[in-house]
Amino acid sequence: MINFSKVSKVYGGAQGVRALDQVDFSVAEGEFVALLGPSGCGKSTLLNLVAGFEKLTEGEMLFDGQAVSRPGPDRGVVFQEASLLPWLTVWENVVFGPKVQGLMRNEYEPRAHEILKIVGLEAFHKALPVQLSGGMRQRVGIARALVMQPKALLMDEPFGALDAQTRLSMQQLLLEVWQRLKTTVLFVTHDIDEAILLADRVCVMTARPGRITKEIPIDLRRPRSIDDLTNSEFTHFKAQIMTEMRGAHDPH
């Protein structure tokens, strides 16, 4: 589904920041992959290449077998701060995509209603984003991406700005949604627990140069829930990843 081969990204000309260096990376169809790493290691850069927001400097990157030239509705992006259009209501934000794509109302409206129900916001469809809590706003952000029925969902630290309790309920929600839709997901996070809980595979990234140093399959059984955060298998994965990340930070 997503294929990186020897991809580099340099910002700002020849002497610029080398955010990604010779990255090989792939995500299979229907797979949930978490990209884990400290702030500034190039996670957003990698995701933005897939989204079509940035152009790569070297190498080749394919999405669904094709080179990416621009953003498009086959790749639904969920932003860290939701980035809803503040002058539109929840409903208008969710149907923005189908509307500008020129789809028929009777085609997208039932789907939009259903997705708002899934994320638990059907009662708030007339509210403006500013009237919602951070967690609710992010539910709208997820809904407006899902309503386009994208081939992949690209999520850039979508729960990073939320308080711990809200984050847990959003993780639970995402697990349930994914269990239902089985969309391909590329999920960027700096939270180890979050990565293990959600993903089929965790890719650990390091900075300078931005690289993926380790890929760890997480074969916790599905369906999962936030209760899995405390079981022994989970702790085992966590220990493994922590060792990996510590090793990456002070190489001997």
Next chain:
Amino acid sequence: MSKAESKTVSLVPAQLWGRLRKTVLALVLPVTLVWLWQLAGTDGAIAGGALPTPDRVWAAWMKWAFGTSTFGLNPYIGTWTQSLWFSAGRVVYGFAIAIAVGVPIGMIIGWSKLASAMIDPTIQWLRPVPITAWLPISIAIFGIRDFGAVFLITIGAFYPIVINTTQGTRDVDKNWIRAALMMGAGQRDVLTRVVLPAALPSIFTGLRIGLGIAWTAVIVSEMVAVKSGLGYVLWDAYYVGRMDIVIADMVSIGLMGFLSDLLIVSIEIWALRWRRLQSFDA
């Protein structure tokens, strides 16, 4: 949502008192000034008695506004409304053209680096030329006719509108544009559905400044280049020594400027109601 609801409480006495106090404080200075003017004028102390007192200005104004015209012998009886509409009509006309031209150009400059490099410098070079300096050219091209005034108003209002629109367009949150592109929006949809609403607060700032300049422009051009409207009356009344009309005219212009600004602000408040909610949240 509960936050918004809890704000709609009825005015408690303390708030009422606060408003009353504010109104009284605001009135102290103008009332004092008018009172001093009346005193000084009665004694003939101001400018050797050249300035009519407020009561005489008021009387002349009322006649100008509501008197019945007598075979057009006296131009200052019952012609106020007509002059007012002449000027206001020109302002509306010129201001509308300035918006229709200034907002799209401002958006293009703010959106495209190429357009910015090609258009922005010319605007910056032309901008220091004051609208009054455009008068001779305006008369040469349009003659002593209506459109000369409209032309001047358009030029005057254009600059603040285009500059503020450009700024507003440049300041649009990058992620809003990315989100729209990600949802399949083309350039046109991004401009009309994202950039325009996002830039609206800046655009309104430009509109308010532009409207003030529009009133300046209409008065100046009517004084020189057109034979009707409040600006024409202002100069004409001065020539025939009717200072009471001159002052009544000045107050009328001020009033019109104030009311038209109020209109723009009301539209702004309505168009940006999503933003007022935001301030509750903070």
